[in-house]
Amino acid sequence: MQLTIEKLVYGGDGLARLPADEHGPGKAVFVPFVLEGERTEASLHEQKRSFARGTAQRILQASPQRVEPHCPYFQRCGGCHYQHANYEHQLEIKAAILKENLRRIAKLELETKITIHPSPPWNYRNRSRLQVRTVPEFALGYYKFGSRELLPVENCPVSSPLINRAIAAFWQMGREGNVADGINEIEFFSNADDSQVLIEASCQPGTASTPIREWGDTLRGALSEMTGIVVHRAGSNAAGAADPKQVAASGAREIVYQTKHASYRVSAGAFFQVNRHLINELVEIVTEGDMGHSALDLYAGVGLFSTVLSRRFPQVIAVESSQTSHADLVHNSPANVKAVRATAADFLRSPGGNLRPDLVVVDPPRSGLGESVVQSLVGLGAHRMTYISCDPATVSRDLAGLLSAGYRIEQVHLVDLFPQTYHLETVFHLAR
Secondary structure, eight states, X not given: OEEEOOEEOTTSEEEEEOOOBTTBSOOEEEEESOOTTOEEEEXXXXXXXXXXXXXXXXXXXXXXXXXXXXXXXXXXXXXXXXXXXXHHHHHHHHHXXXXXXXXXXXXXXXXXXXXXXXXXXXXXXXXXXXXXXXXXXXXXXXXXTTSSSEEEOSOOXXXXXXXXHHHHHHHXXXXXXXXXXXXXXXXXXXXXXXXXXXXXXXXXXXXXXXXXXXXXXXXXXXXXXXXXXXXXXXXXXXXXXXXXXXXXXXXXXXXXEXXXXXXXXXXXXXXXXXXXXXXXXXXXXXXXXXXSSEEEEESOTTTTTHHHHTTTOXXXXXXXXXXXXXXXXXXXXXXXXXXXXXXXXXXXXXXXXXXXXXXXXXXXXXXXXXXXXHHHHHHHTOSEEEEEESOHHHHHHHHHHHHHTTOEEEEEEEEOSSTTSSOOEEEEEEEO
């Protein structure tokens, strides 16, 4: 059938509609790898009561924004979603999706200008995680689009040059039979100037630690830029587990990440922003301009923001729940930063959560803050709040609660940490 794409929606799909019938207007059809206004010849592969999913078999009328994808794995690999659009148009898509989510979920017609911060569109990732298969033959790659089946990948244009060299070295070892049995995932994390890489791998339950450790020593010899490798047991970081269980390690277990503003110890398993080109800019967007007596940094990670906030606020409280990230937070924090290990919800319910900060910074995971944390934050009475989000739906939901409590949006920034993908990072500066 022929479909016309109305718009793109969060998740990477284009939205079209089936023809209306006696039951009412045509239901929505979601089609990946298309652009707004395009006319496609499509087939449906999934039918639900309220929507369908399709595949574009042929583009009958292409958008003027369509370009040739840069990566040979595009559309087969599940990592990227927008390589068929020129980069300027990718930014327009993301801004439109942000506005649409605010309109639909928060009932907010955004009047504040969105300041867009572009990234170099390629080789931007400082951290890349790939799947490993050792039997019946070696393969390294990502999951195929829409599946859990491995797609062998020998280079990744969105990953840093050093990470691509590490991928090539790993392939060479795999072809020579020098990858330990039981390894099922590997993550490469490069430092700020792309001169060193830390490797974190996972292995199947029951894998012996001695051969894993010996393999780690061999891997360090094969890649001179590698500072160390940490191997943990797959599944040991499931819900309820504070941190994955370490099986073996060789060399360093952390990397030093030097930014324009500070130096950070980042251990294997700790969270850190993945776009090596925009970290400095993101920190400046979040921290510049605000001053006062005290600041509260929730979901603080290794202290990316709290370390810099400490130069503008005599007292900073940084709250982080992960044991690994909290240990780095303690190490990275100046004397006037108090590092607290707790979830944001638990901290705000505790007596220590009764402070009256001048500024609150929140950088929650994709799930957002949630109603209880929003209500607790409203109760703090901070005059200013900065919300960093990686999901337009959950930030829209949380903003609805904050705006109804008297906060107003002063600035909106779209920081494109994830070019070629549907993911978008936003920073909202709120005041009341």
